[in-house]
Amino acid sequence: MMTMLPSLLVVEDEPDIAEAVAEYMAANGLAVRTAGDVAAARALIAKAMPDVAMLDIALPGEDGLSLARSLRSAHGQSIGIIMVTAASDVVDRVVGLEIGADDYVAKPFDLRELLARVRAVLRRVQATRAAIALPARPAERLPFGPHVVDLAARKLIDDQGAEISLTAMEFDLVQAFAERPGRVLTRAQLLDIAHPGGSDPFDRSIDVRITRLRRKIERNPDAPALIRTVRGAGYVFEG
Numbered sequence: 123m124m125t126m127l128p129s130l131l132v133v134e135d136e137p138d139i140a141e142a143v144a145e146y147m148a149a150n151g152l153a154v155r156t157a158g159d160v161a162a163a164r165a166l167i168a169k170a171m172p173d174v175a176m177l178d179i180a181l182p183g184e185d186g187l188s189l190a191r192s193l194r195s196a197h198g199q200s201i202g203i204i205m206v207t208a209a210s211d212v213v214d215r216v217v218g219l220e221i222g223a224d225d226y227v228a229k230p231f232d233l234r235e236l237l238a239r240v241r242a243v244l245r246r247v248q249a250t251r252a253a254i255a256l257p258a259r260p261a262e263r264l265p266f267g268p269h270v271v272d273l274a275a276r277k278l279i280d281d282q283g284a285e286i287s288l289t290a291m292e293f294d295l296v297q298a299f300a301e302r303p304g305r306v307l308t309r310a311q312l313l314d315i316a317h318p319g320g321s322d323p324f325d326r327s328i329d330v331r332i333t334r335l336r337r338k339i340e341r342n343p344d345a346p347a348l349i350r351t352v353r354g355a356g357y358v359f360e361g
Contacts, residue, residue, distance in 0.1 A: 127153040128244050131172035133163045133189065134206070135181050139229075143176070146233045147240065160184040167193075174202035174243050177223075187217060194222035198308030198356060199250045202243035206231075222354060253305050264300040266359075267348045269339065271300045278339070292335045299349060299359035308356035332357060 130152045134140040137158070144154040155172070157163035159182050163175075175193060177186035190203050205219075205226040219226065224243045227236055264271040268281040276293050278286040288296065298307065298315040307315070309328045336343040350360050 127151060129153045129155070129170070129172040129174070130240060131163060131166060131175045132156045133158075133160065133175065133181065133186060134178045135159060136178075142233065143236065147237065150237055152240070158182075160186070160189045163189060171197065171201060173247055174204060174240055176204045176206060176240070178206040180208065187221060190223055191221050194354070195308075196310055198311055199306065200247065200311075202240075202247040204239060204243060220354075253302070264297075266296060266300045267339070271296055273297065286338055288335075288338065291331060292338070295331060295335055296339070299357075303359050306352050306355050306358045312357065 128151070130147055132140050132143050132147075132154060134143070134156065135158045140156045140158070144156050147154045155166050157166055161183065163177075166172075167175075175189075177190055179186040186205060190205065193201055193203060203223045205223045207226055207228050224246060225239050227239060262272065262274045264273065266278065269286065270279045271277075272279060276290075278288055278293065278296055280286055294315070295312065298312060312328050332349060333343075336346050336349060340346045340348055348359060350358050352358055
């Protein structure tokens with residue numbers, strides 16, 4: 123029987139480094155693929171999304187920061203990102219972390235330390251994926267700030283007992299947030315949850331829908347308290 127190993131994508135243009143990392147990680151229980159540039163990495167990602175991507179910043183052509191930015195935008199926190207920098211490139215490290223990288227390592231690095239960092243990021247990714255997964259929930263009503271979500275009737279009831287008029291898409295968004303309180307959901311995840319198969323994951327129309335929804339459910343839509351924007355990541359329900 124085959125077992126699913128945690129997967130690591132190493133994007134590194136120095137073959138000796140890529141080979142050493144791949145060999146060491148494979149010997150320690152990871153399924154490893156390597157790419158020498160961003161174009162090759164995108165081709166591999168299109169075939170199978172890795173659990174963790176280890177991205178060298180200084181790559182020929184498109185750099186690792188660009189790939190990290192697009193991966194975080196498209197897949198949110200469901201993929202781990204480790205940036206690799208030269209020891210003196212402090213600015214690159216800061217930019218990488220601001221983009222949303224989980225961690226960074228500086229060359230030259232110790233393979234044992236790198237393995238520990240990869241495993242730590244893997245634990246975070248696995249926890250995030252488990253949190254996003256829809257739990258079995260027998261309840262038919264869920265709290266939504268001062269409102270109540272009636273799942274069976276597909277209605278949102280305000281604190282006075284009146285129904286708030288929502289479109290089908292708006293209710294799907296409310297349900298998605300109510301079932302995942304305190305969890306950051308990316309645009310791609312929201313589109314997949316509330317409108318599966320119907321939109322490009324880069325479709326920014328989710329922002330328009332969130333704005334319209336806020337006008338109906340927030341006491342002050344200009345200072346939302348229920349659905350908060352997480353810059354560079356997505357939205358979170360904190361009602």
